[in-house]
Amino acid sequence: xxxxxxxxxxxxxxxxxxxxxxxxxxxxxxxxxxxxxxxxxxxxxxxxxxxxxxxxxxxxxxxxxxxxxxxxxxxxxxxxxxxxxxxxxxxxxxxxxxxxxxxxxxxxxxxxxxxxxxxxxxxxxxxxxxxxxxxxxxxxxxxxxxxxxxxxxxxxxxxxxxxxxxxxxxxxxxxxxxxxxxxxxxxxxxxxxxxxxxxxxxxxxxxxxxxxxxxxxxxxxxxxxxxxxxxxxxxxxxxxxxxxxxxxxxxxxxxxxxxxxxxxxxxxxxxxxxxxxxxxxxxxxxxxxxxxxxxxxxxxxxxxxxxxxxxxxxxxxxxxxxxxxxxxxxxxxxxxxxxxxxxxxxxxxxxxxxxxxx
Amino acid sequence: xxxxxxxxxxxxxxxxxxxxxxxxxxxxxxxxxxxxxxxxxxxxxxxxxxxxxxxxxxxxxxxxxxxxxxxxxxxxxxxxxxxxxxxxxxxxxxxxxxxxxxxxxxxxxxxxxxxxxxxxxxxxxxxxxxxxxxxxxxxxxxxxxxxxxxxxxxxxxxxxxxxxxxxxxxxxxxxxxxxxxxxxxxxxxxxxxxxxxxxxxxxxxxxxxxxxxxxxxxxxxxxxxxxxxxxxxxxxxxxxxxxxxxxxxxxxxxxxxxxxxxxxxxxxxxxxxxxxxxxxxxxxxxxxxxxxxxxxxxxxxxxxxxxxx
Numbered sequence: 138x139x140x141x142x143x144x145x146x147x148x149x150x151x152x153x154x155x156x157x158x159x160x161x162x163x164x165x166x167x168x169x170x171x172x173x174x175x176x177x178x179x180x181x182x183x184x185x186x187x188x189x190x191x192x193x194x195x196x197x198x199x200x201x202x203x204x205x206x207x208x209x210x211x212x213x214x215x216x217x218x219x220x221x222x223x224x225x226x227x228x229x230x231x232x233x234x235x236x237x238x239x240x241x242x243x244x245x246x247x248x249x250x251x252x253x254x255x256x257x258x259x260x261x262x263x264x265x266x267x268x269x270x271x272x273x274x275x276x277x278x279x280x281x282x283x284x285x286x287x288x289x290x291x292x293x294x295x296x297x298x299x300x301x302x303x304x305x306x307x308x309x310x311x312x313x314x315x316x317x318x319x320x321x322x323x324x325x326x327x328x329x330x331x332x333x334x335x336x337x338x339x340x341x342x343x344x345x346x347x348x349x350x351x352x353x354x355x356x357x358x359x360x361x362x363x364x365x366x367x368x369x370x371x372x373x374x375x376x377x378x379x380x381x382x383x384x385x386x387x388x389x390x391x392x393x394x395x396x397x398x399x400x401x402x403x404x405x406x407x408x409x410x411x412x413x414x415x416x417x418x419x420x421x422x423x424x425x426x427x428x429x430x431x432x433x434x435x436x437x438x439x440x441x442x443x444x445x446x447x448x449x450x451x452x453x454x455x456x457x458x459x460x461x462x463x464x465x466x467x468x469x470x471x472x473x474x475x476x477x478x479x480x481x482x483x484x485x486x487x488x489x490x491x492x493x494x495x
Numbered sequence: 496x497x498x499x500x501x502x503x504x505x506x507x508x509x510x511x512x513x514x515x516x517x518x519x520x521x522x523x524x525x526x527x528x529x530x531x532x533x534x535x536x537x538x539x540x541x542x543x544x545x546x547x548x549x550x551x552x553x554x555x556x557x558x559x560x561x562x563x564x565x566x567x568x569x570x571x572x573x574x575x576x577x578x579x580x581x582x583x584x585x586x587x588x589x590x591x592x593x594x595x596x597x598x599x600x601x602x603x604x605x606x607x608x609x610x611x612x613x614x615x616x617x618x619x620x621x622x623x624x625x626x627x628x629x630x631x632x633x634x635x636x637x638x639x640x641x642x643x644x645x646x647x648x649x650x651x652x653x654x655x656x657x658x659x660x661x662x663x664x665x666x667x668x669x670x671x672x673x674x675x676x677x678x679x680x681x682x683x684x685x686x687x688x689x690x691x692x693x694x695x696x697x698x699x700x701x702x703x704x705x706x707x708x709x710x711x712x713x714x715x716x717x718x719x720x721x722x723x724x725x726x727x728x729x730x731x732x733x734x735x736x737x738x739x740x741x742x743x744x745x746x747x748x749x750x751x752x753x754x755x756x757x758x759x760x761x762x763x764x765x766x767x768x769x770x771x772x773x774x775x776x777x778x779x780x781x782x783x784x785x786x787x788x789x790x791x792x793x794x795x796x797x798x799x800x801x802x803x804x
Contacts, residue, residue: 202707203710223710224707225713230712231707231708237708238708240727241727251712254709254712254714
């Protein structure tokens with residue numbers, strides 16, 4: 138059985154973090170968008186803020202960028218307090234969800250903008266902007282206007298524009314949200330490689346759990362303005378700290394306290410991932426083995442998802458569970474539905490969810 | 496992806512709840528098939544109106560300017576002459592009136608621009624949505640009142656012992672009295688909404704994220720104004736200036752009510768149509784503002800200010 142640390146607690150390191158949030162709170166009128174968030178983001182880390190819409194992740198990003206000022210709490214950038222500073226005083230840059238490219242400027246002027254307002258001479262800034270555009274494979278479009286580009290190309294321009302001024306931290310606000318699936322997956326790889334080669338800290342806001350899992354060094358899961366859990370993709374997925382994380386990141390089969398009491402003699406929520414469940418197409422009780430739990434049930438639905446099939450099984454003495462099985466199921470749906478089956482899993486795959494989570 | 500569950504299969508819909516099938520409509524179908532017919536139906540009436548009323552009237556004006564008036568009968572004679580136009584262009588009196596009118600129109604436009612920019616910015620970007628609606632209504636409200644009433648209201652404000660004097664005396668200011676300054680003040684008041692509204696719409700069209708991106712990239716607020724806000728606003732500002740400039744250029748009522756002896760091109764036209772009964776000369780005078788506006792539009796077009804739209 139696996140135990141998980143409660144959310145919010147984390148190991149403090151000696152190194153100065155790239156971003157340090159302390160008791161950060163933001164209220165809009167009566168609503169608390171961000172509630173007492175403590176977070177350290179390490180230097181050179183790819184950190185994702187994951188959560189459903191309205192969970193406060195974008196507000197945290199906007200607070201870090203300086204577009205909003207916190208109601209209370211502090212923000213440090215590399216050990217320096219920037220809480221009350223204007224965006225142009227902060228040494229970090231943002232890639233906006235709508236890219237926010239200046240429509241009246243050519244690509245090269247867009248990318249050179251940050252250098253221009255910093256007083257870099259025209260010739261030098263044009264040269265550096267051109268290089269930056271070439272790095273994102275847009276070297277031949279320097280004279281174009283943003284309106285003449287596709288979504289993916291605009292995204293690259295926004296990236297080049299933010300990176301050309303060499304920020305300490307790059308903030309990305311759901312930058313892949315408007316792209317189609319193929320392009321999004323390609324950009325995920327490119328972003329990750331870019332971050333690794335530049336070595337600067339990326340803070341990436343997304344509501345897409347798969348995106349967060351594949352790209353991030355660490356993930357912070359937001360819910361209702363609070364951080365539910367901070368950890369690596371592995372920790373978040375394998376050892377969710379509560380029912381919210383277990384359900385939001387991937388799908389989970391959650392046994393409530395009463396069922397857990399029957400299964401393991403402990404009255405606390407426990408969850409098992411669908412791909413950790415095994416299915417045998419018979420309800421004959423298998424040989425009891427140490428460290429393996431099995432329960433009989435009835436198949437109620439089948440969803441073919443390509444690489445596997447999601448089988449929904451109503452356990453005789455428990456909740457309905459979803460089993461993700463890679464085996465090729467022969468026979469029509471009519472044959473498989475209502476079949477008696479046995480669902481089994483290793484006890485090591487079951488994760489206790491600390492109570493307090495919803 | 497297929498989904499199989501044990502649910503009752505959807506059977507045929509109950510007959511009672513049948514939805515009426517669409518009827519065949521031959522005319523609509525014809526319109527749907529032929530875009531040219533559709534276009535013709537749409538623009539014939541407005542285009543006809545434009546040609547007949549607008550362009551024809553302008554052409555008549557142009558032609559009339561080259562006619563003359565029989566001094567005995569007072570009737571318009573259709574003899575061709577450039578005398579009227581030459582007089583308007585060369586007589587120092589009319590040159591002075593033209594320059595004065597131009598100056599008044601430019602001053603009104605500049606005053607309105609200076610007032611409208613911060614007001615429009617506040618309405619579009621600072622005020623809460625509730626206040627935004629109230630302020631737009633407040634800007635539009637003066638347009639509900641008659642032009643004449645507003646001009647006469649200003650006559651009272653500017654009068655001896657009027658509001659302006661009463662307010663100004665304690666700080667040592669006097670009312671400008673009736674004259675050129677009064678005309679500029681009154682016109683600036685009357686045309687202000689025509690400047691605020693397009694600029695407000697222009698501010699509305701600039702997404703907040705552009706301003707945030709500018710600040711994010713290191714630009715201070717003034718640089719953001721100059722490099723991002725202003726270039727995007729130029730078309731709106733030009734739209735506003737076309738309104739205030741051309742409306743001021745052609746005005747004659749305000750000049751009569753608060754202008755004292757101030758003559759503008761409009762008052763000259765008015766006097767020639769009415770008292771002097773010289774329609775051809777009035778037409779020649781009224782060509783001046785038309786030419787000035789056309790020049791302005793030409794310059795705006797040439798400067799490329801509207802290309803970034």
